[in-house]
Amino acid sequence: MNSLLPFEWIVAIRFLREGRMQSLFIILGVAIGVGVIVFMSALLSGMQGNLFKRVLSSQAHISLERPKEQATNVLTASPGKLVASTVQKPSQRMNTIDQWQKVRDQMQSRADVLAVSASASGPALVVRGSATQAISLLGIEPDAYMKIVPLPEKMVSGSGRMMNTDMLIGVQLADDMGVQLGDKLRVTSAAGASLNLNIAGIFDLGSRGANQRTVYVLLSTAQNLLGMVGGVSSIDLTVRDPYAAEDIAQAIANTTGLTAMSWIAANSQFFLGMRAQTYSSLLIRIFVALSVAAGIASVLVVSVVQRQKEVGILRAMGGTRRQVMRIFLIQGAVVGLLGSILGSSLATGLLAGWRMIAKNPDGTPMFPISMDMSLFLWSALIATLTGLLAAVTPAIRAARLDPVVAIRG
Incomplete structure (x- = not known):
């Protein structure tokens, strides 16, 4: 050989x-x-x-929101005194994105974006008897949102499917309120609207804080409770390259004029x-x-x-x-x-x-x-x-x- x-x-x-x-x-x-x-x-x-x-399994790669109102200088003067300048912060309007359907369609047409989901969120309270808990109410379109966050994989009981009178809550909130699958909780928003909702599923997002505060409902239900009829507060994106999320977010912000927060900026230390x-x-x-x-x-x-x-x-x-x-x-x-x-x-x-x-x-x-x-x-x-x-x-x-x-x- x-x-x-x-x-x-x-x-x-x-x-x-x-x-x-x-x-x-x-x-x-x-x-x-x-x-x-x-x-x-x-x-x-x-x-x-x-x-x-x-x-990343419990959050979007990029979240688009309406930019905050900027503070303005107000000039004040009185006879015999110098003109003084004070900074006055304007009252914030309802936190909804203008023409959000158009923005959503633009994001869906981008080659570097895999999934797009619009949502309406805001503070609310859940009440059961004498027990009260502050929550973050999040209205979603399940089919679109589950491409961002795989909720079915995080369900402890029940499923991610909801009707207009259903809600999904975290394991910590269920424990704090002493409820289980099939029970009802009353949800009251800061706008004064309230609704009794059925617990259709209990999830575990892997974070005690998120499991205690986050409550999912249908987008239309959240819009009615939060006074955002026809509006959304954020548009969530999943991109092809998560490590390029910050660059993509900056490009989207420059194009749309919206505030674009990437997961990299939100979790900078990590x-x-x-x-x-x-x-x-x-x-x-x-x-x-x-x-x-x-x-x-x-x-x-x-x-x-x-x-x-x-x-x-x-x-x-x-x-x-x-x-x-x-x-x-x-x-x-x-x-x-x-x-x-x-x-x-x-x-x-x-x-x-x-x-x-x-x-x-x-x-x-x-x-x-x-x-x-x-x-x-x-x-x-x-x-x-x-x-x-x-x-x-x-x-x-x-x-x-x-x-x-x-x-x-």
């Missing part, structure tokens, strides 16, 4: 075989480095995906924490890769010194400098490739062990970790290229050896 291989491959593999222990240790070093990189990448991806899902985590992990992986490259280079430099006579004989027998260079480059690439394969197997075992150990009290995984095949392929490619690049300096050194001096040395 060796006769079918090119000359450089035969010599490179023979050199690796002759220094078995040396080759084994450097391959193990590469395997550990690749294993750490793959394990950290998969773990970070799973953890960030889980956090990302928890944060976003900065994720970015810092990503950068720190990237730095760790870079330093691990550099240490792997340094290990390969150092071993191959030693190999060049140990095999000066063999290199000199090869040159004396007619071997070219390019052939000698290719021999050591092949060694570096083979070490990187074998190390990456072994390292990927090591990372798979570590991830399997993590899945068995990191579990919630109910036995479910702490967060899902997917072993993406592309991650292993990229790791193999990067490790092979790292081995190849690490072998450049030793290969050049071997190619520059004078045959006579090498044989005598």
Whole structure:
């Protein structure tokens, strides 16, 4: 079989075989480095995906609202006195978006927007006997809103389907009011309107505050209760690239004149924490890769010194400098490739062990970790290229050896 291989491959593999222990240790070093990189990448991806899902699964990527009224300067003067300027904040109008249907249609026509949902929201009270609780009433169009927030996945009991006299409440509000599925609560808005609504579902948004305050009703029901007949207070969007939400929000604000709040601006600390985590992990992986490259280079430099006579004989027998260079480059690439394969197997075992150990009290995984095949392929490619690049300096050194001096040395 060796006769079918090119000359450089035969010599490179023979050199690796002759220094078995040396080759084994450097391959193990590469395997550990690749294993750490793959394990950290998969773990970070799973953890960030889980956090990302928890944060964004209960809110829109972008929310459009009518801009607030701006404060104005009022000049006052009296006889014999200087003119004084005071800042007067105007009374805020009903917080509804003008021509919201037109804005909704414009958003639906954008290529970077996946889903659009209009809603009417405002403060209200729920009353049951002597118990009273302040809430945030949110009127939605279920079919459109569920493309923004997957309510059926968050239902503890009941479903996300509602009639005009139905409501969906959080688990904390249900506990505070002592109600369950099928009971009724009286909802009274700040506008003075009130209505008895049936509890058609109880949800868990993963936040105690949201489960205590948020109450969903149909859009038409909220409009009547809040005095927004025919109007909406916000238009929610889901975009194709969540990480581009801030740029898209700024573009929409400039186009429509509305206030556009992205999830990045609303959760700035969370976003900065994720970015810092990503950068720190990237730095760790870079330093691990550099240490792997340094290990390969150092071993191959030693190999060049140990095999000066063999290199000199090869040159004396007619071997070219390019052939000698290719021999050591092949060694570096083979070490990187074998190390990456072994390292990927090591990372798979570590991830399997993590899945068995990191579990919630109910036995479910702490967060899902997917072993993406592309991650292993990229790791193999990067490790092979790292081995190849690490072998450049030793290969050049071997190619520059004078045959006579090498044989005598």
